[in-house]
Structures are given as C-alpha cells and as structure tokens.
C-alpha cells in the first residue's frame with residue numbers, strides 16, 4: 001500500500017495532514033505592538049503507541065520550525081502526559097514508562113514537558129469516592145452509597161476485578177485514562193488536548209461505541225471541539241494506522257513504542273467488541289482503506305445532540321441526552337424509593353424532588369456495570385455547570 005518514492009516525501013506528506021488540522025496553532029503577534037502573543041498550552045495524551053509517538057514527533061518538528069522562523073517563538077507550548085497502566089497490563093519487559101518519558105524529553109531537547117501519571121491516581125482524592133452498586137437482576141436496581149470509611153488505597157485492578165466482561169473492563173479503563181488526561185490538562189492549565197487517534201482508531205471507536213450502547217456520544221467524543229471546557233483535537237484523523245507505524249520506523253523512534261500488552265484471546269467468544277472491531281479494520285485497512293475513511297467521515301456528519309445536555313453520567317462523566325436512556329431509566333425507577341441518606345424523608349413521592357441530587361447513569365454504563373459493585377469517583381452531585389466551573393481556568 002505504501003509506495004512513497006522517498007522518506008522525506010512521505011514524512012512531509014503526513015506532517016502536512018497533521019498541520020492542516022492544527023492550522024490555528026501558529027505564532028501570533030499582537031497587532032499594536034508586534035510582539036508575539038503568549039502561546040496556548042497544549043497537552044498531548046501519549047499512550048506510547050506508534051500513533052501517539054508519531055504525533056509527538058510531528059508536534060516537536062512543528063515547534064522546531066516555528067522557533068527557527070520566529071526567532072525562538074512558538075505557536076504553542078507542549079506538555080505530554082502518559083497514564084501508566086503497568087499495574088493493570090504488563091508493559092514489554094524491562095521498560096519503565098517513567099524512564100521512557102525521561103528519555104523522550106532528553107531526545108527532544110526539552111521541547112516538551114513530560115508527565116507520567118499512575119492510573120491509580122484516579123482514586124487519589126478519596127473524599128469524593130462513592131460506592132456504586134448494580135445488582136444486575138433488575139436493570140433499574142442501581143445506587144450510589146456514600147462510602148467514606150474506605151480504608152487503604154483503592155486500586156484500578158480492584159475496581160476492574162468487580163466488572164464482569166473484558167469489554168466493560170476496557171471500557172471503564174478508558175474512562176479512567178481519559179479522566180486522568182483531563183485532570184492533567186486542568187492542573188497544567190492547558191486549553192487544548194491533542195489525541196493521537198488515527199483514522200483507523202477513530203473508525204474502530206465509532207463502531208465500538210455504537211455496539212456498546214454509547215452511540216449518542218460519537219459526535220461529542222470523536223469530533224474536534226470543547227469537552228469540559230477544554231478544546232480537543234484529533235490531528236491524525238486523516239492518517240491510517242499503518243502510515244503512523246511506517247512513520248515511526250522511518251524516523252527511528254520505534255524504540256519508544258511501549259504499548260501495554262493487552263493480549264486478545266484467540267477464542268472468538270472471549271474477544272471484546274474492541275478486539276473484534278480492531279481485527280476487522282486491520283484486515284480492511286490493507287485492501288480497502290477508503291472504507292475506514294467512510295466510517296470516520298460518516299461519523300463526522302452526525303449531529304451532536306448531547307453537547308448541550310444538562311445531565312452528566314455519574315460513571316463515565318459524559319453528557320447524556322435526557323430524552324433517551326436517562327429518561328427511560330427514570331421512568332423505570334419512578335416507583336422505587338430513591339436511595340436516601342436522610343431517614344426522615346420517607347414520604348411516598350412519585351419521583352425525586354426537584355432539588356434532590358439526581359442519580360444519572362447513561363445507557364452504556366448501565367449495560368457495562370451489570371451485576372457490578374465498586375468504589376468510584378462520582379459526579380453524582382454535579383450539574384454540568386458545576387463541572388464546567390470546576391474546569392474553568394483561573
């Protein structure tokens with residue numbers, strides 16, 4: 001498939017695709033004083049896959065060029081965060097992610113600031129840990145209990161052990177990873193997050209979100225735009241995974257590739273939705289790459305109906321459309337008494353009171369947590385506005 005005449009041509013071609021998506025991040029000058037404006041801080045979510053490493057190299061090369069052309073000034077300041085999941089999935093032997101990140105920082109001559117966040121940091125703030133329970137016998141039987149007596153550290157493997165199937169485990173791990181990337185962006189005061197998802201990955205995510213009952217968030221999650229007050233971009237959306245893999249080889253940075261080795265089982269029945277879809281696209285990408293781009297372009301045409309929704313799922317933190325699963329769930333739960341911490345409030349009402357905190361779980365999370373019970377950092381008491389306020393940069 002890759003029949004580029006020479007290395008430089010190929011490298012320039014891919015960099016051009018990334019730069020087209022990030023045309024706004026150029027060096028800007030104040031019109032009155034002609035001095036360069038303070039560049040925005042951007043955060044790269046680095047998974048240490050070929051794709052995210054390609055994007056890192058492209059961003060550093062862009063910074064380098066900008067500094068040369070604009071007397072040391074740049075259009076953005078680059079931060080890189082990696083979520084270390086070594087306690088969940090083993091990394092290739094002998095590779096410590098902190099050491100890899102340090103080596104990357106040195107290789108790129110301090111062009112970026114690197115941060116390594118352990119996945120268990122998700123539970124670092126035990127003040128907001130609540131206990132989530134879903135019996136699984138009745139779809140409406142779910143609740144959160146304040147659980148402030150938790151002793152010891154909560155680990156992500158503990159939480160995942162309570163979730164039944166691999167699809168849902170990986171689904172929650174992704175929620176945790178993304179929450180940590182957002183937290184890092186907030187702490188570092190970054191206004192933009194760049195994700196290394198290639199066109200192939202975006203196509204996989206489109207089908208997998210659909211299959212997992214999360215179809216309503218496809219445009220919200222996979223388009224460039226604001227989430228939690230931070231702008232999100234997918235600069236590799238026109239690049240295939242095979243091209244990113246080739247790019248990493250050509251630029252001799254494959255020694256940094258260190259994907260946690262999540263081994264897909266050979267038995268078809270044991271595979272997750274993500275495994276199946278990844279296999280499907282891996283085959284299709286070789287012969288019919290246009291199908292991959294059709295999936296991504298079709299997803300991009302969907303209208304985002306949840307971005308303005310005022311409800312946020314207590315588990316995945318994504319907005320939910322109150323006209324569909326959430327409304328449906330409320331209708332089901334209306335005859336049951338809501339879990340209450342206030343014993344005096346025993347009236348037989350037909351629904352939660354208006355100012356009572358409402359428990360909202362999106363359809364995707366409801367399906368994924370079937371029969372599970374685990375501690376979780378919850379946004380149960382936060383309206384979307386409160387979450388946004390929290391993310392507002394000071």
Ligand SMILES: [Zn+2]
Nearest residue numbers: 313316362365
């Ligand atoms: Zn959810």
